[in-house]
Structures are given as structure tokens and as C-alpha cells.
Amino acid sequence: MTATWAVPAPAAVALPAGGLQLLVLQPSPFCNLDCRYCYLPDRQQRARMALPVLDRVMAQLMASGLVGPALSVVWHAGEPMAVPRRWYEAAFDVIARHAAGRPVTHHMQTNGVLIDDAWCRFFQRHDVRVGVSIDGPAALHDAQRRTRDGRGTHARVMQGIAQLRAAGIGFHTIAVLTRPALAQPDAVFDFFAGLGTREAGFNVEEVEAAHRQSTLQGTDGTAAQAITAGARAFWDRLLQRLAEAPGALRIREVAQVLAGLRDPGFGQHGGNAQNQAGRIVSVGHDGGFTFWSPELLGSVHPRLGPAVLGQLAGDAVDWRGLGQQAALRCWQAEIDAGLAACRAGCAHWRLCLGGAPANKLAELGTLAGTETLACRLGTQVVIDAVLAALERQLPISAALR
Numbered sequence: 001m002t003a004t005w006a007v008p009a010p011a012a013v014a015l016p017a018g019g020l021q022l023l024v025l026q027p028s029p030f031c032n033l034d035c036r037y038c039y040l041p042d043r044q045q046r047a048r049m050a051l052p053v054l055d056r057v058m059a060q061l062m063a064s065g066l067v068g069p070a071l072s073v074v075w076h077a078g079e080p081m082a083v084p085r086r087w088y089e090a091a092f093d094v095i096a097r098h099a100a101g102r103p104v105t106h107h108m109q110t111n112g113v114l115i116d117d118a119w120c121r122f123f124q125r126h127d128v129r130v131g132v133s134i135d136g137p138a139a140l141h142d143a144q145r146r147t148r149d150g151r152g153t154h155a156r157v158m159q160g161i162a163q164l165r166a167a168g169i170g171f172h173t174i175a176v177l178t179r180p181a182l183a184q185p186d187a188v189f190d191f192f193a194g195l196g197t198r199e200a201g202f203n204v205e206e207v208e209a210a211h212r213q214s215t216l217q218g219t220d221g222t223a224a225q226a227i228t229a230g231a232r233a234f235w236d237r238l239l240q241r242l243a244e245a246p247g248a249l250r251i252r253e254v255a256q257v258l259a260g261l262r263d264p265g266f267g268q269h270g271g272n273a274q275n276q277a278g279r280i281v282s283v284g285h286d287g288g289f290t291f292w293s294p295e296l297l298g299s300v301h302p303r304l305g306p307a308v309l310g311q312l313a314g315d316a317v318d319w320r321g322l323g324q325q326a327a328l329r330c331w332q333a334e335i336d337a338g339l340a341a342c343r344a345g346c347a348h349w350r351l352c353l354g355g356a357p358a359n360k361l362a363e364l365g366t367l368a369g370t371e372t373l374a375c376r377l378g379t380q381v382v383i384d385a386v387l388a389a390l391e392r393q394l395p396i397s398a399a400l401r
């Protein structure tokens with residue numbers, strides 16, 4: 001039986017003045033790799049954001065009232081480093097000009113294969129926060145992260161990381177956990193503890209957009225339960241290793257749960273940045289924009305249509321009237337129905353705050369749903385493992401450097 005959730009009548013959406021936490025810019029959909037679990041349908045397209053488009057996008061954003069005293073920009077694509085450095089040199093100038101004295105922090109999440117001396121100098125010159133996507137030891141990584149002709153990329157990524165280290169550039173990592181990875185917690189821990197990463201993040205292999213089949217899906221309820229138990233065993237072991245080697249590795253998900261528990265506002269929040277309009281703005285190479293999860297940018301809702309709310313490259317957006325726009329109101333109303341259902345029925349609500357609309361839409365076909373594979377394995381299991389470790393008085397807080 002398919003669960004249904006009541007969606008309230010769409011009310012006007014109040015956008016948070018100065019509340020933008022992240023500006024996600026997609027300079028191109030193109031990626032130079034073809035990872036097995038990639039969800040981007042347009043990763044072969046070489047279209048690139050024109051600088052006049054970026055100029056117009058920034059002018060409109062600065063007029064929106066959403067930008068606060070500082071600006072965080074995430075360059076997200078495709079592969080952001082497949083766009084030439086000279087484009088970024090000009091783009092960073094455009095953004096700095098519009099930011100008008102506000103500090104701007106640039107973040108780039110890369111597959112790592114194009115990192116060389118020249119890119120390292122660029123990162124240093126602009127103090128870019130670099131994240132590298134790497135899945136762990138070579139066998140795990142190369143099974144998924146491949147070139148278009150099917151070759152593994154681990155050796156090239158490690159070369160890129162060696163360049164970063166030689167240049168003294170700090171970096172974080174993000175790994176995608178597949179089913180084989182869950183069976184190898186010690187190998188995964190040892191690999192990242194020895195890599196020199198500032199922080200290791202672990203995403204689960206999600207069902208999303210063009211990626212319809214995850215290794216973490218069970219064929220039936222029993223198989224799904226076994227995978228969930230495997231994920232819990234993975235995290236229990238990682239936490240045990242953390243406790244045994246304080247300072248060896250900082251793990252993003254553990255840090256997030258501990259930060260949530262220490263948050264003075266614990267229990268009082270109504271959602272997170274991904275499910276509240278105006279906290280994240282994602283802009284495609286053509287200037288189309290949306291709020292909420294950045295992965296929604298190319299998504300189409302079966303009832304509500306495309307997630308794109310408008311164009312920042314063209315005529316002036318009526319920011320004052322945007323909260324009344326039918327599409328925005330309908331999307332937020334359905335998201336809010338999901339938040340209400342999560343709050344009413346999920347024991348993990350106060351730390352998860354309702355998850356990501358992109359996962360709900362991709363897995364459930366609606367934003368109003370609750371549990372997904374992504375939240376069960378990527379959020380609930382981690383919260384349960386961290387709370388159990390704290391109850392056992394494992395010294396995991398001290399292990400976070």
C-alpha cells in the first residue's frame with residue numbers, strides 16, 4: 001500500500017531576509033568522468049555559463065535581500081574543474097564586484113583527476129576550500145568512479161591529492177558508500193585516516209535522478225533489513241576505531257550529530273537548509289534557479305512540474321512577489337507536509353529536521369513523504385550509532401580534532 005500525506009493549501013512563502021546560507025553555481029553540466037552511480041543526466045553536455053549571465057545572476061541575487069553579511073559559493077557541476085581556470089578568474093572577479101566588500105568563500109568539490117600545480121596555485125590565490133570525491137581504497141573506488149572508457153581513476157585522484165598535500169592545501173573528502181564498502185569499515189577507516197583529509201564525509205549511494213538502482217536497495221523487506229543492519233555495523237565499527245585513535249580522523253556525519261546535540265536550539269528548529277526556501281539558491285549554467293536541495297535543479301515533479309522557479313539571467317525578478325508565486329507556494333506546501341509527517345512520526349526528527357526534498361521526490365515521487373533509503377541509511381543509522389556510542393561512553397567527542 002502506498003502511504004499518502006495531506007498537503008495543506010499553499011500559503012505565501014516568507015523568504016528569510018539575509019538568510020542565504022549557500023549559493024550553488026553550476027558553471028557547466030559537463031563531467032569528464034562517468035561514475036557508475038552518477039545521477040546527472042546531462043553530464044555529456046559541454047554548455048558553459050556565459051560571464052554576462054553570471055553578472056546578471058549576481059546583480060539579481062544581490063537585489064533579492066537574501067544575501068547576508070558574507071557569501072558562501074559552492075561551485076558544483078558536472079566536474080567544476082572541467083571548466084578552465086581563466087573562466088573562474090573572471091567569474092571570481094564578477095562575484096567580488098557584486099559582493100561589494102562582503103567576504104566571499106569559494107568551495108569546489110572535485111573528482112580530483114585534473115589537480116595539478118597550476119590549479120593548486122589558483123586554489124591558494126583565492127583560498128578555495130577544496131573537497132575531493134574519493135571512495136576509499138583502490139578496489140572500492142575503481143569499481144564505481146571511472147572514465148568514459150571504463151578505466152578506474154583512483155591512481156589519478158591520489159596523484160591530485162599528493163599535489164594538494166605538497167602545496168600545503170588542506171582538503172576534505174566525500175566518499176559514496178556502496179554495499180561492498182559497508183562490509184569493509186576497517187579498510188575504509190584506515191584509508192581515510194592515512195590520507196591527510198581534514199574531514200571525511202560519507203554519502204550513501206542514493207537513488208536519484210538518472211541513477212535509478214542503488215546497490216543499497218534490497219530486493220525485498222528482508223534484504224533491506226540486512227542492508228540496514230550492515231550499515232549499522234559499519235558505523236559501529238567506525239565509531240569504535242574513532243574511540244581507539246582520538247585525532248586520527250574527523251568524520252563529518254559524527255561531527256554533525258554531536259553539533260546537533262550541543263545546539264542550544266535543539267528541538268526548536270522547523271526544518272533544515274534543504275527544505276526551507278531561501279536558505280540555498282542553486283543556479284544552472286543558463287541562469288535558471290531553484291531553492292531547497294541543489295539536486296532538484298534538473299528535477300521534474302510529476303504533479304508540480306520542473307523545480308526551476310525562474311530565470312536570473314533575464315528580466316528583473318520580483319523578489320517581493322516571489323513568495324506569492326504559485327510554483328514556489330505549491331512546492332513549499334508539499335515539502336512542509338513532509339516535514340509535518342516527519343515531525344509526527346520519526347524518532348530522528350530533532351537531529352535530521354526532515355531530510356532532503358531531492359531524496360523524497362526521487363524515491364517516493366512526492367515531497368510530502370517521510371522515510372527514504374537515503375535517510376534510513378545515511379541519517380537514521382548514523383544517529384542511532386552515535387547515540388549508542390555515547391551511551392556506552394565511547395570517547396568519540398574527544399576523537400574529533
Ligand code: SF4
Pocket residue numbers: 342343346347348349352353354355356370371372375376379380
Ligand atoms: S530521518 Fe527520514 S523520516 Fe526521519 S525526519 Fe529525517 S527525513 Fe524524515
